[in-house]
Amino acid sequence: MRVVTGDVRTYSIEGMDCSSCALTIENHLKGQDAVKSVKVNFSTGRMTIEHDNSVEDILKEVSKTGYKAELVTSRRPGEAKRDRSGMNALVLSGVLLFIGFIGSYSEVTAALSPILYALAIVVSGYKPAKSAFFAVKSRSLDMNVLMTAAVIGAAAIGEWLEGATVVWLFALGNVLQSRSIEKTRNSIRSLIDLAPPEAWVKQGQELLRKPVEEVSAHDVIVVKPGDRIPLDGEVISGESSVNQAPITGESLPVDKQAGDVVYAGTINEHGSLEVKVTKLVQDTTISKIIHLVEEAQEQKAPTEAFVDKFARVYTPIVFLFALVVMVIPPLVGFGTWSGWFYKGLELLVVACPCALVISTPVAIVSAIGNAARNGVLIKGGAFLEIAGKVSAIAFDKTGTLTEGKPKVAHIIPYGTTEVELLSIAKTLEEYSTHPIAKAVVDYANGKGVQAKEAGSYKNIVGKGVSAMIDSQEYFAGNLKLFLDLNTNLEGANERISSLQQEGHTIVIIGTRLQLIGILAVADTVRHTSVKALSSLRSVGVNQVVLLTGDNEGTAKKVAAETGVNRYFAELLPEDKVSVVQQLQGEGHVVAMAGDGINDAPALATANLGIAMGGAGTDTAMETADIVLMADNLEKLPHTVKLSRKAMRIIKQNIWFSLIVKAAALILIFPEVLTLWIAVISDTGAALIVILNSMRLLRVRS
CATH class of the missing domain: 3.30.70.100 (Alpha-Beta Plaits)
Structure with missing residues (x-):
């Protein structure tokens, strides 16, 4: 092929x-x-x-x-066949080692013991020796080179039992490490296995079971109660509750009906659904999550990069030191060749920085895998490290802390009718994507109000919009806009102030010269936001800050309801950047949470950009540093807690690895350390580091 x-x-x-x-x-x-x-x-x-x-x-x-x-041929790999050759070699060499050790106590069989030890060395040492050969050939000083040199050296000075024990312990350590590391590498297998491999496709009046790879866009699939949804799509018939926790981490099922979007891997709780497929298997949300998680796990964190550099320097230095120890002291007549040669062999084993090198990447892979299973995408080890240091989080208000679906609460016309006011307001706002503009248009539509003929639409950043209606320029926007226009607001100032103090967002409608009316719009705080902000403080985030373009009264009301430490109101997009910089100037590591689009400048300025609602937004999944797949902040405290625990475990691993190495180096010269204890210290430390890192897989939200 x-x-x-x-x-x-x-x-x-x-x-x-x-x-x-x-x-x-x-x-x-x-x-x-x-x-x-x-x-x-x-x-x-x-x-x-x-x-x-x-x-x-x-x-x-x-x-x-x-x-x-x-x-790797697909996103749905089968369960990997476990290679038994390493275990078989381990068992056989262990038996040979044991028989040789027992036989050494009998005068009859004592002569056979070295032969059995040599066979044990060959059986367990063949694979590392082969790897060592290619490592040397490719100018790499890896653990196989160091261990092979130590075993050959032990055999050369007649320490056959020592050499056989070393190679067997090394093989045992490798088997245990490989099994443990595979568990962390498979931390996203549960995600891969979420989406079923086949779907029921509707063709006429028939239902055909097809592999998901053979299902095309716009095909209609039927999802029965209790089944997992095989592909992303739009519900065209039926009603049900869908458990989206595998994708978004949401604790409660979400009601679905015609027109709603569903995701592959989620569970249809009850009621049959007919779904029109919108994405092929390789383009589904879960496929993108898996791809992004795999990319994230491959990116080196700053700590990992530093440890790798340290190991590249440490290993050759200790290797050269081992050669010096073997040769120089006996050359100058200090001690015996065999004694110093043995110490050099111990140094070769101690030169393996395995535990240190493993200390960071295994922890990062485990943490990123855990986050992904809880509906959070962390885009790399670097962002995991930053999240573990965050001391201040700034939140956009609309759609982040609040529902983002404001509704018109009051209509106050001045010198015109309510219908005329709504008609002008709808005309001005119907091309805007702002949630408040949408609320005005939805309210007007609900009242059956028609828009007017208009042209020359303009967006006035951070203030409002304008358009020409009946040859007259009309404006819709906040108080700042009409103060800039010098529009006469006399008689309305008190009402505007009162509504703002009550927490309403004010939309003023008028011309340069005349006030036509006021619309008071209110948004509701998400109950998940209040809980999330409280949990953030409990995990050590000292500053929780609200940023909004709305007025002081609205900001104050939302701040009181959510319990934020500080709030900043009436901000333009560039003002949000200034606030983030102000927080950074105060010494905080700042995360900014928003929708990933409207708050792009502030998200980019912050040390960490967090976007929510990633399950429905490809842009957020691609651009943010951390993506909350659900459209709420429920999983943000878990993300911070997980990141902080990951940083603690990485530090524990690094210090433990360094202390074990330092102790081994010190104990070589008083002749306390033996070759096989050196191996146990190396492979044992690596195994402990791996197991410690694997605790991150079990951190619960």
């Missing part, structure tokens, strides 16, 4: 348990003429490669380095 020249493919790699393993594979494949580019990521166990030879050739080359590759 040949692939197209320059085709980019993704492969999963089995057996990698440190980033130096990934570097070995990368360097080996870069030496192949048919390979144009290659990137191997240890965190996800994935390799992205552009090559123009066959898939079989790539699989063969990867196997040469001691690892197993498999082509």
Whole structure:
């Protein structure tokens, strides 16, 4: 089987348990003429490669380095077949080691023990030795090189039991680490398995069961009660409640009827639904989530990048130090060759920075996987780190803290009729996308009011709109707009002030010279916002700030209802940027939460941009640093708590790894440390770090 020249493919790699393993594979494949580019990521166990030879050739080359590759052919991989060869080799070498150890106590069988130890070394050490050969060839000092050198050295000085024990413990550590790391790498498998592989497609009066890959856009599928919805679509018939928690993290089912959007992977609670498919299987919301999570898990966080740099310096330094220890002291007559050679071997083992290198990526992969399962997309380790340091969160008001569906509460005409006022207001506002403009138009439509003929529409940023109606320029907007126009508002100021103090948003309608009327609009605070803001303070976010373009009275009312620390009212888009910068100037790490579109400048200025309602907005999913898939803030406290716990665990891992290494280095020279204890300290520390990181998979919201 040949692939197209320059085709980019993704492969999963089995057996990698440190980033130096990934570097070995990368360097080996870069030496192949048919390979144009290659990137191997240890965190996800994935390799992205552009090559123009066959898939079989790539699989063969990867196997040469001691690892197993498999082509990723779809978003729905089957359960990976577990490679038993490593476990079989571990068991066989363990039996040989045990028999040799028991036999060493008998004079009859003592001579056979070294042979059994040598066989144990060959059985358990073949695979790491093979990987070590290719690591050296590709100029990489990985753990396989160091461990193989230590075992060969132990055998060379006649320490057969020590060498066999070292290689067996190393193999045991590898098996345990690989199993544990695979669990974190599969942290999004539950997402992959959410959407069913087949759908009931309606063709005429018949229902045909088809693989989702064969379902086309605009096909009609039937979703029975209790079934998972297989593809994104629009309900055309039926009513039901749909559990969207797998995608959005929402705790309560959402009622669905004709015209509503449904997502693949969500659960139809009751009632049959007919759904018109709007997205193919590869374009569904859940497919995008999986793709973005995989990308996020492959991005290195600043801490991870620093640790990698440290490890690249640490390993060769300790390796060279080991060679110096082996040669210099006995050369100058200080101690024996065998004694210093043994200490050098111990240093080779201690030179493996496995636990340190693993400390960050496994924690990040676990945290991002946990967040995704709870309806939160964290776009990379860097953003996870920032979220763990956030001390202030600024919220846009409309649609974020409030429902974003304001309604007209009062209509006050001046010198005209209510119908005429509504007709002019509808004419001015019907082309605006602002929620308040939509509320005015919806109210006018509900009253059966018709719009007038108009032209020359203009949007006045942060203030309102204007248009020419019957050769006269009319305006609709906030008080600031009409103060700028110097319109005579005498007689209305007191009423405007009173309505604003009651928390209404005021829409004034008039010309440059004359006030025609006032519409008072009110928005309601989301009950989830109040709960979320309270939870944010409990997880340590000190400053919760409200930003709004509305008047002081509205801002004050919403602030009182939500319990924010501070509020800023009557802000233009550029003013929101200034407030974010002010908070940063006060020493805060600032997150900005908004809809990802209207608040783009402030989201970009903040240390962390958080968009909500991502399940229905492709733009938000692509542009924000963190995306809350539900259209509310319910999962934001969980995100902050998870990020902070991730940062604590990363610090614990790093300090634990460094302390274990320092202790091992110190204990070498008083001859307290043995070669096999050095191996246990290395593989044991790595395993403890992995298990500690895996606690992030179980953090609940």
